[in-house]
Amino acid sequence: MSESVEAVVIGAGAVGLAVARALARAGLETLILEAGASIGAESSSRNSEVIHAGIYYPTDSLKARLCVAGRRQLYAYCAEHGVEHKRIGKLIVAADDSQIPALKSLRATAAENEVTDLAWIDRRSLEAMEPAVSGIAALHSPSTGIIDSHGLMLSYLGEAEAAGAVLALRSPVRAGAVGESGFTLEIAGEQAMGLDCRFLVNAAGLSAPAVARGLRGFDPALVAALHLAKGNYFVLSRPSPFTRLIYPMPEPGGLGVHLTLDLAGRARFGPDVEWVESIDYRVDPARAGAFYRAIRRYWPALPDNALEPGYCGIRPKLSGPGAPAADFMVQGPGAHGIPRLVNLFGIESPGLTASLALADLVLAELGLRS
Numbered sequence: 133m134s135e136s137v138e139a140v141v142i143g144a145g146a147v148g149l150a151v152a153r154a155l156a157r158a159g160l161e162t163l164i165l166e167a168g169a170s171i172g173a174e175s176s177s178r179n180s181e182v183i184h185a186g187i188y189y190p191t192d193s194l195k196a197r198l199c200v201a202g203r204r205q206l207y208a209y210c211a212e213h214g215v216e217h218k219r220i221g222k223l224i225v226a227a228d229d230s231q232i233p234a235l236k237s238l239r240a241t242a243a244e245n246e247v248t249d250l251a252w253i254d255r256r257s258l259e260a261m262e263p264a265v266s267g268i269a270a271l272h273s274p275s276t277g278i279i280d281s282h283g284l285m286l287s288y289l290g291e292a293e294a295a296g297a298v299l300a301l302r303s304p305v306r307a308g309a310v311g312e313s314g315f316t317l318e319i320a321g322e323q324a325m326g327l328d329c330r331f332l333v334n335a336a337g338l339s340a341p342a343v344a345r346g347l348r349g350f351d352p353a354l355v356a357a358l359h360l361a362k363g364n365y366f367v368l369s370r371p372s373p374f375t376r377l378i379y380p381m382p383e384p385g386g387l388g389v390h391l392t393l394d395l396a397g398r399a400r401f402g403p404d405v406e407w408v409e410s411i412d413y414r415v416d417p418a419r420a421g422a423f424y425r426a427i428r429r430y431w432p433a434l435p436d437n438a439l440e441p442g443y444c445g446i447r448p449k450l451s452g453p454g455a456p457a458a459d460f461m462v463q464g465p466g467a468h469g470i471p472r473l474v475n476l477f478g479i480e481s482p483g484l485t486a487s488l489a490l491a492d493l494v495l496a497e498l499g500l501r502s
Contacts, residue, residue, distance in 0.1 A: 135325060135326070135327050135328070136327070136328040136329065137161050137162070137163045137327065137328075137329050138160045138161040138162065138329065138330050138331060139155045139160040139161065139162045139163070139329060139330065139331035139332075139333070140162075140163050140164075140165060140315075140317065140327065140329040140331070140332050140333070141155065141162065141163070141164045141165070141333045141335055142165050142305050142332070142333065142334050142335060142336045142343055143164075143165075143166065143334070143335035143336040143337055143339075143340070144164050144165075144166035144168075144171040144172065144285075144289070144299060144301075145171070145172050145174060145175060145176035145285070145335065145337050146172060146176040146281065146284060146285050146288070146483065146484050146487045147176075147335050147476060147479055147483055147486075147487050147490050147491070148164065148166075148333070148335035148336075148337075149164070149171065149172075149285050149288035149289050149292060149487075150288050150487040150488055150490065150491040151333050151335055151490070151491045151494050151495075152164045152288075152289075152292045152297050153288045153289075153291045153292040153295070153297070153491065154491040154492065154494070154495050155297070155331070155333075155495070155500075156291075156292045156293075156295035156296050156297040157291070157292075157295045158495065158500050158501070160331065160500075161296060162292065162295075162296065162297040162298070163297070163298050163300060163327070163329070164289075164292070164297060164298065164299045164300065165300050165303045165304075165305055165317075165319065166299065166300065166301050166302075166303060167302070167303065167304035167305075167321075167336075167339065168301065168302070169301055169302055170301065171285050171286075171289060171299070171301075172281065172282065172285045174337050174338055174445075174446070175337050175338065175445055175446065175447070175448065175479075175480070175483070176281060176285060176337075176484065177281060177282060178363075178413070178443060178444065178445030178446070179281070179363075179403075179445050179481065179484060180365075180390070180392045180400075180402070180403070180481075181278055181279055181280070181281045181392070181394065181484070182222075182276065182277070182278055182279075182377065182392060182484075182485070183203055183206055183207070183217065183219075183276060183277035183278065183279050183484075183485050184199050184203065184276060184481065184482040184485045185199075185200075185203060185242070185247050185249075185250075185273045185275045185276045186199040186200035186203060186242070186245045186246075186247045186482070187224070187238060187241065187242040187245070187247055187250070187271075187273060188238065188241070188382060188387065189241075189245065189459075189482075190241075190459070191241065191244040191245055193459045193460075194459050194460040194462065194493075195459055195460055195482060195486070196245045197245075197489075198460065198482075198486035198489040198490055198493065199245075199482040199485050199486050199489075200245055200246055200247065201486075201489040202482070202485050202486035202487060202488050202489035202490065203275065203485050203486075205488040205489060206279070206284075206485060206487070206488060207219070207277070209287075209488060210279065210284070213287045213291075214287075215279065215280060215283050215284050215287050216279070216280040216283055216395055217277055217278065217279040217280065217395075218277055218278050218395060219274070219275065219276075219277040220276070220277055220278055220375075220376055220377060220393065221272060221273060221274045221275075221276055221277075221376045221377070222272075222273050222276040222376055222377035222378070222379055223253065223258065223261065223262060223265065223270040223271070223272055223273075223376055223377070223378055223379065224238065224270055224271040224273070224379045224380075224381070225258070225265060225266075225267035225269075225270045225378060225379065225380060225381075225430045226267055226268055226269045226270065226381065227266070227267055227268070227380065227381075227429045227430060228268060229268065231381050232268070232269060234381055235269060235270075235271060235381065238271060238381075238382075239252065239271055242271075247273070247275070249273070249274055249275050250271050250272065250273055251271070251272040251274075252269065252270075252271065252272075253269060253270040253271065253272050254269055255267070255268050255269065258270050261376070262374055262375070262376060262378065263373070264373040264374060264431055264433060265374075265378055265430055265431060266429075266430055266431065266432050267430055276377060278377070278392065278393060278394065278395060279484070280395060281484060284484075284487075288487075300319075302321045302322055303319050303320075303321045303323075304319070304320050304321055305317050305318070305319060305320075305336075305343055305346070306318045306319065306320040306346070307346045307347075307348070308332075308343075308346060308347045308348065309347065309348040309349055310347060310348065310349030310350060310470055310473070311328075311349075313330065314328060314329055314330040314331075314332075314472065315328070315329050315330075315332045315347070315473070316328050317329070317332075330472055331472045331473075331498055332472065332473050332474075333473075333474045333476070333494055333498075334473075334474065334475040334476060335476045335479075337448060337479065338358070338360075338411065338446060338448050340356075340358075340448070340475060340476060340477055340479075341355050341356055341357070341358055341477065343475075344356075344475050344477075349470075350468065350470065350473075351468065354463070354467070354468050356450055356461055356463075356475075356477035356478060357450070358448045358449065358450065358477070358478070359407065359449045359450070359451065359452040359453075360407070360408045360409065360410070360411065360446050360447070360448070360449070361386070361405050361406070361407055361408075361446070361447040361449050362403075362405075362406040362407070362408045362412070362444055362445075362446055362447075363386065363402055363403025363404060363405065363406070363444060363445050363446070363447060364402055364403060364404050364406060364415050364416070364419055364441075364442075364444045365400050365401065365402030365403055365415070365442040365443050365444060366400065366401050366402060366415075366419075366420060366423050366439040366440060366441060366442050367398065367399070367400045367401075367439070367440050367441075367442040368398070368399040368400065368401070368438055368439065368440075369437075369438055369439070369440050370435075370438055371397075372391075372393060372397060372398065372399035374391060374393065374399065376393075377390065377391060377392050377393065378390060378391040378430060378431070379391075380426070380429060380430055383405065384405070384453075384454070386403060386404070386405045386447075387481075388426070389401055389402055389403070389404055389423055389426040389427060390402075391427070391431070400442055401423055401427055401439065402423075402442070402444075403444070403445065404419065404422065404423070404426075406419075407452070407453050408446070411446055413443070413444055413445075413446075414444070415441040415442060415443065415444050416441075417441050420439050420441070423439055424436075424439065447480040447481070448477075448478055448479065448480055449478060449480060450477060450478035458478055459478075460476075460477075460478055460479055460483075460486075460490075461475070461476070461477035461478050462474065462475075462476060462490070462493055462494065462497060463475040463476075463477060464494075464497030464498070465497065466497075472498055472499075474494050474497045474498060476490070476494070
């Protein structure tokens with residue numbers, strides 16, 4: 133005999149926890165199923181921990197709309213709940229004249245996305261703001277920030293649990309089925325069991341397509357195909373000369389090897405883009421050479437032997453090498469015809485920034501919010 137619960141969220145990353153919080157606060161008995169031994173151990177803790185402004189994404193895309201809305205919500209949430217963060221700002225740097233048209237294009241896209249606080253910085257102002265940076269112009273984004281991603285997830289979880297949600301770790305979903313009035317899930321792990329629910333949100337990140345394929349009664353042709361883009365990070369082994377985040381111009385598959393600061397002021401560089409076929413979280417020290425070359429385009433004084441391998445993450449991309457960047461896929465009943473089911477595919481950056489806005493959209497897809 134199966135246990136039953138009103139709502140299940142599969143995946144305890146930042147977005148899954150935000151969704152669970154929203155469901156529980158809407159009055160639904162909610163269970164969070166996480167395959168791992170802790171929350172947020174994949175994409176949510178293997179990123180730059182940046183609160184993005186919404187500059188890069190195509191106008192009217194989900195990424196653009198949810199990033200801008202989510203950024204506003206996230207700053208307010210952090211201030212209200214004591215989640216550590218800093219509105220530190222960032223500079224997007226044009227290294228030479230050939231990059232000026234692309235920098236102007238970014239400024240225009242940002243304006244269309246309702247990012248209204250960007251400022252054009254000339255060479256002299258750039259040198260005054262960040263003396264170590266080399267470039268001929270930049271865009272200054274004062275609303276870009278950094279955040280304690282684990283602290284944010286703990287806050288989401290705490291609010292979800294306060295509203296009655298329950299977290300089950302080491303509880304991978306092995307299979308499931310669509311029924312007349314809901315869903316039946318087969319849970320593996322230490323306490324294997326069957327589970328019935330009326331609402332189901334697949335927020336399993338890298339595993340979201342596998343979860344959807346394992347749901348009997350769901351059309352496999354609607355399962356998104358993921359492309360794995362590994363992003364490696366190297367850390368600076370000495371004090372940083374920067375006070376803001378420093379970004380080069382974007383590159384295919386990512387935003388370029390940029391400099392971010394953690395809340396203690398330590399500098400890290402990345403991510404690069406390494407297309408892979410399987411998940412491997414080891415950082416190859418041999419990739420350091422490409423990092424030195426990329427970083428020295430905007431920081432020529434980077435000393436030799438100053439970088440150490442840091443960590444890496446895997447982006448769950450919906451487009452592969454050479455293809456235009458794909459949008460988030462929030463696949464609700466209107467797309468697949470199954471009531472009270474939402475699949476979240478391709479939730480990469482800016483998913484952390486957009487987590488609260490994504491949760492609002494999921495509830496709307498479930499018919500729980502207008």
